[in-house]
Amino acid sequence: MLNEWQATLRAELDVLDSSLARLKRDAERGKTDDDDVCAGLEERTREVHRMLEQQTTRLTCAECGRESDEEARGWRAYVTGEEGAVDGVEIFCPDCAREEFGDAS
Numbered sequence: 042m043l044n045e046w047q048a049t050l051r052a053e054l055d056v057l058d059s060s061l062a063r064l065k066r067d068a069e070r071g072k073t074d075d076d077d078v079c080a081g082l083e084e085r086t087r088e089v090h091r092m093l094e095q096q097t098t099r100l101t102c103a104e105c106g107r108e109s110d111e112e113a114r115g116w117r118a119y120v121t122g123e124e125g126a127v128d129g130v131e132i133f134c135p136d137c138a139r140e141e142f143g144d145a146s
């Protein structure tokens with residue numbers, strides 16, 4: 042069974058994977074030469090894989106720096122950057138997520 046933070050990380054991985062796939066497609070078509078973004082996403086993807094492997098890892102809020110408990114109940118992951126130019130994913134604690142983005146629908 043996945044607990045909540047693992048589910049959050051898996052959701053982040055899905056976003057990273059699709060973003061990476063799109064960036065690589067764009068790169069192949071010569072639409073972008075933004076290797077830094079690609080490298081950043083790949084690094085983050087490896088990091089998230091590591092976090093998933095290490096069951097004790099806590100999430101850190103991108104806004105207030107607070108660390109989650111093991112379950113990370115209510116924590117949320119958000120894609121950063123513009124549409125078509127995603128540059129990463131940020132994790133927010135429930136309080137900051139509500140402050141920044143409002144209640145989840």
Ligand SMILES: [Zn+2]
Pocket residue numbers: 102103104105106107133134135136137138
């Ligand atoms: Zn926070």
